[in-house]
Structure formats: structure tokens, C-alpha cells
Amino acid sequence: MNMIEGHMTFEPSADIPVWDVDPYAEDVLIDPAPYYAELRARGPLVYIPKWSVLASGRYEETRDIFSDHSRFVSSRGVGLNDFKYGEPWRPPSIILEVDPPDHTKTRKVMARALSPKAIAGLKEEFRRTAEMIIEQLIERESFEAIADLAEAFPVAVFPKAVGMVDSDRRRLVDYGAMVFNALGPDNKFRRDAMAMAPDIVPWITGACTRDRLTKGGLGALIYAAADDGEVTEAEAAMLVRSFLSAGVDTTVTGIGSALWCLASNPGEYEKLKADASLARPCFEEVLRFTSPVHTFARTANQDTEVAGLRVAEGTKILCALASANLDPQKWGDPEIFRVDRKPVGHMAFGAGIHGCVGQNLARLELEAVLTVLAETVERVEFAGEAVWRPNNAIHALDRMPLRFIAR
Ligand code: OVV
Numbered sequence: 109m110n111m112i113e114g115h116m117t118f119e120p121s122a123d124i125p126v127w128d129v130d131p132y133a134e135d136v137l138i139d140p141a142p143y144y145a146e147l148r149a150r151g152p153l154v155y156i157p158k159w160s161v162l163a164s165g166r167y168e169e170t171r172d173i174f175s176d177h178s179r180f181v182s183s184r185g186v187g188l189n190d191f192k193y194g195e196p197w198r199p200p201s202i203i204l205e206v207d208p209p210d211h212t213k214t215r216k217v218m219a220r221a222l223s224p225k226a227i228a229g230l231k232e233e234f235r236r237t238a239e240m241i242i243e244q245l246i247e248r249e250s251f252e253a254i255a256d257l258a259e260a261f262p263v264a265v266f267p268k269a270v271g272m273v274d275s276d277r278r279r280l281v282d283y284g285a286m287v288f289n290a291l292g293p294d295n296k297f298r299r300d301a302m303a304m305a306p307d308i309v310p311w312i313t314g315a316c317t318r319d320r321l322t323k324g325g326l327g328a329l330i331y332a333a334a335d336d337g338e339v340t341e342a343e344a345a346m347l348v349r350s351f352l353s354a355g356v357d358t359t360v361t362g363i364g365s366a367l368w369c370l371a372s373n374p375g376e377y378e379k380l381k382a383d384a385s386l387a388r389p390c391f392e393e394v395l396r397f398t399s400p401v402h403t404f405a406r407t408a409n410q411d412t413e414v415a416g417l418r419v420a421e422g423t424k425i426l427c428a429l430a431s432a433n434l435d436p437q438k439w440g441d442p443e444i445f446r447v448d449r450k451p452v453g454h455m456a457f458g459a460g461i462h463g464c465v466g467q468n469l470a471r472l473e474l475e476a477v478l479t480v481l482a483e484t485v486e487r488v489e490f491a492g493e494a495v496w497r498p499n500n501a502i503h504a505l506d507r508m509p510l511r512f513i514a515r
Contacts, residue, residue, distance in 0.1 A: 112160045113293045114189035115407075120155035120162065121418035127154045131163065131403070131426060132292045137498035140402060144431035152415035153425070159188060159293055161405070161424040165431030167438035167455070169415050173406055173427055175460040180406035180425065182462060183207045187291025187405055187501070188424060197290050197302065198309065201353065202346045203465070211461065217338055218347055218465045221329040227469050230269050234476035237264050242480050246512045250491035253510040258364035261477055262356055269469070270351050271325020274315055279308050284357020285499060291405065292500020316348040326351065355466055358400050359473050361504040365398035366391060366474060368505060369445050370481075371488045376447045380482045381515075387478035388471060390447040395456035397445045399430030402503045404458065429455040430503060487513040 110117040120126065127150055129143065130136065136143045147154060147165030154163050164170045173180050183206050185191045191200060200206070203214045220226065241260055245251050259281055267275035282304050289301035314320065318341070321327035327348045334344040370377040370390075380386050408423040419425070432455045434442040439451065457464035464470070481488070492509030 111193065114185075114194040115160070115424050116190065116193070116422045117160040118420050118423055124153050124155045124162065124417050125150045127156055127163075128158065129156060130158050131156065131428075132159075132295050132297070132500055134296075134498050137297070137500070137503070138496045140430060140503065141434065144428060144434055147428060147431055148435055153417050153419070156426075159424075161188065161426050162419065163426040163428060164414070165428040165435075167432040167435035170427050170429065170432040170455060171453075171459055173414060173425055174404075174429075174455070174458055174462075177207060177211075177461050179408060179410060179412050181207050181409040182211075182406065184407035184409070185291075185405070188293050190407060190422065190424065192407075192422075197305070199346070201350050202343055203350050204354070204462070208461070214339065214343065214347060215461070215465065217330060217333040218350065220333070221326045222466050222469055224468050226326070226329060227269070227472060230265070230469075231472060231476070233268075234265050234472055235480065237261065238476040238480040239484075242477075242484055242512070246485065246514045248512075250509050250511045253367050253508040254360075254364050254505050257477075257510075258360050258367065258505070258508075261363060262359040262473060265473065266355055266359065266469075269326055270348070270355075271322040271327045272315055273320045273322065276311065279311050280352060280356045281360060283308050283312050283352060284354075284360070285502070287353045288357060288401070288499055288501035290500075291403070295500070297498055297500050312349060312352055313345075315352065316345045318344070321348070351466075354464075355469070357502060357504070358466075359470050361398075361400035361502055362391070362394065362470060362474055363477055364505040364508060365400060365503075366394040366478060367488065367510060368494055368508060369394050369397060371490050371494075371508075371510060373445050374487070376445060377488055379447050380478065381486075384479050384482040386447050387475045387482065389450045390478055391471060391474040392451055392454065393445060393447055393449045394474075396433045396439075396442075396449070396451040396454035399433050399456045399503060401456070401458075401501055402430040403428050403501055429458065484515050485512045486515040487511075489513065 152169040263277045286301040289298045330344045330347045457467045489511045491511040494508040495506045497506030
């Protein structure tokens with residue numbers, strides 16, 4: 109058996125187009141739109157020999173693959189490594205990297221802790237924090253929007269919401285970068301991220317235990333499920349780890365990309381200012397337009413077909429969520445950012461049983477930031493060049509100097 113990046117190589121069916129591209133090349137990760145356009149144009153599935161994977165970039169097929177958890181499983185990993193063969197770099201997530209019935213149990217516990225009811229009480233605190241941070245930024249001639257707002261806000265509110273006793277901004281942000289880079293091949297981005305593991309992993313693990321969490325937080329709700337016998341104590345710690353894996357880098361990226369969209373589209377910012385109730389639809393459009401998580405993989409668990417094309421057992425399929433979100437067949441004019449588009453069915457939170465369980469919390473965070481912005485900032489202007497930060501699964505800004513003109 110020939111392996112590549114921890115999964116089996118395979119010969120694609122003859123009717124699947126072969127494309128000699130590296131989706132994980134630095135230039136593609138920095139500016140992926142041309143790659144997505146060609147991926148969609150070449151067919152519903154393409155074979156990429158460089159990593160011996162299939163890739164899906166059209167809306168319909170990407171959605172179909174993502175919605176079918178029994179043929180396209182998560183338990184073999186949602187990156188290039190097939191957990192059936194190799195040791196994952198960390199103990200697999202017991203919500204992301206599992207299938208039913210194991211998934212059903214942990215999903216229920218997480219969904220309860222992140223339900224609209226469980227998180228409703230956070231709204232005021234999110235709003236106050238957004239006011240405090242944005243008020244200070246307005247005073248400055250310019251600022252570094254990724255560090256000073258996109259990171260500062262989630263790191264101020266999220267660990268506190270979870271109930272973390274010890275919070276460490278750099279480790280929280282870098283852990284997210286590790287988790288998402290780990291989904292790609294053993295390239296520079298993955299290796300650089302993994303070099304941080306000896307420092308970060310023990311810290312993360314230590315931060316997830318019951319005694320490191322306060323009574324009123326989301327983490328305590330997970331441990332309450334352990335008290336009720338729904339999950340074990342060790343499983344509870346793993347689910348708290350999932351909060352920290354999935355809840356920081358994603359929302360940091362969402363805020364950074366929202367600011368980038370609004371600075372790039374002043375007319376759309378005018379609409380948001382005129383009607384702050386557009387904060388939520390605006391965030392959905394930011395998600396569609398920028399797709400913080402650009403790619404998750406699935407593994408075919410049986411010989412099957414997609415769009416009439418043969419897919420063999422063990423095949424890794426890269427699902428380019430960001431490409432589905434830019435498919436003109438679905439969206440008509442996907443290249444236009446419109447705060448009032450209301451892009452129902454976008455794939456930025458995934459789809460199906462693994463659809464983002466924290467999406468309501470993400471929305472609450474972005475609603476706070478975008479509402480306070482609309483109410484207090486007259487104009488959002490670039491004060492320098494925005495620079496993207498290549499990551500094997502996240503499309504995020506690295507730096508973005510901005511200026512807020514007071515309203
Ligand atoms: C959705 C997501 C992303 C990254 C990590 C996890 C989940 C996790 O459960 O660890």
C-alpha cells in the first residue's frame with residue numbers, strides 16, 4: 109500500500125479531471141480566488157496528484173458531500189491524514205473527528221452548553237467589551253486591527269465565557285493556528301505550527317481540567333454533563349479542549365475579515381451605519397465572502413459516487429467551503445460583498461450533523477462588534493496594507509493597519 113500524507117494513494121476514475129496544482133502553496137493560500145474559480149470550472153471533482161486527493165469546489169456537490177456523514181466520514185480525520193492508518197498529532201477531537209453514534213452523544217452535550225438559552229446572558233458583557241475596545245481605538249490615529257481588535261475582543265470575552273482561570277492570548281491564538289494547519293500536508297505552515305506544540309499543548313491540556321474552570325461558565329456546563337454521567341470526566345476535558353480549538357482562531361478571523369470587508373466596501377459600511385440591525389446579516393455575508401475555514405476534508409468510507417463519478421473507499425476529498433461560497437451558480441454575483449444579501453445556505457459553518465455547534469456564540473460576538481462599530485465609528489479606513497497569513501485550513505489576515513473616524 110502506498111501512502112502519502114498519512115492516507116492511501118489511489119488511481120482516480122478516468123472521467124475525473126486531473127489537475128496539477130498545490131492547494132496548499134503559499135500563493136494559493138494567500139489569494140485563493142483564482143484557484144477556486146478553476147477548481148469549479150474543471151468539474152464537480154478534480155484529482156490532485158500532488159497529494160493524491162480529490163477536491164470539490166462547486167456549491168452543490170460540496171454541500172452534498174458535507175451533508176452525507178455516513179459515506180463521507182469525519183472519524184478518519186478532516187485533514188489529509190487518515191486516522192485509520194497513522195497516529196494523529198493529538199488525541200482526536202471527540203466531536204469533530206468522530207461519527208455517529210459517538211458523535212451524537214458529545215454533540216448533544218456541546219449543543220446544550222452553546223444553546224441560545226445558555227449563551228443569552230453573555231450579550232451585555234460582549235457589548236460592554238466591544239464598546240471599551242472600540243472607544244480606545246477611535247482615540248488613536250491608527251491601530252493594528254488584527255492584534256488590537258480581531259484578537260483582543262475574543263480573547264477578552266471567550267475564555268471568560270468558558271470560565272477559564274488562566275487565559276493566555278498568544279497560546280490560545282497559536283493553538284488555533286496549530287489545529288487548523290495540522291489539517292494540511294507536512295508543509296512549511298504545518299511544520300512551523302507544530303514547532304509550537306511542546307509549549308502550547310501541555311498548557312492547553314492543563315487549562316481544560318475541572319479545577320481550572322469557574323462555576324458559571326460554559327466549561328462548567330460540560331463538567332455538569334460529566335456529573336450526570338452523560339460523558340466521562342476525561343471526555344469533558346476533551347470537549348473543553350474543543351472550545352479552545354475551534355472557538356478562538358475562527359472568531360478572530362471572522363472579526364478581522366469583517367473589518368477588511370467593511371474597509372474595502374465603504375458603501376456597504378454606510379448601509380450598516382444607517383441600520384445597525386444589519387449587523388447579523390452583515391456577518392453572514394462576511395462569512396460567505398471570506399470563509400474563515402476555507403477547507404475541511406472528508407474520507408470516503410466505502411466505494412461510492414459523487415455526481416456520477418466513481419470515488420473509491422479511503423479517498424480523501426478536500427471540500428473547499430470557500431469555493432462553494434463563491435460559486436456563481438449558487439449566488440449569481442458572489443464576487444460582490446453586500447451587507448444585506450442574507451446568504452442563506454452558505455457553507456462557512458459547514459453543513460449537516462457537524463455544522464458549527466458554536467455558531468450562535470460566534471454570531472453573538474460579531475453582533476456586538478459590528479453593532480458598536482456602526483453606532484460609534486463614522487468611517488473605517490485602511491491605514492496601510494492588509495497582509496494575509498497563509499494557513500492550511502484558515503483564510504485569515506496577519507496584519508491590517510486601520511483608522512476609525514469617530515461618528
Ligand atoms: C470545528 C473544529 C475545529 C477545530 C477543532 C475542533 C473543532 C475540535 O473539536 O477540536
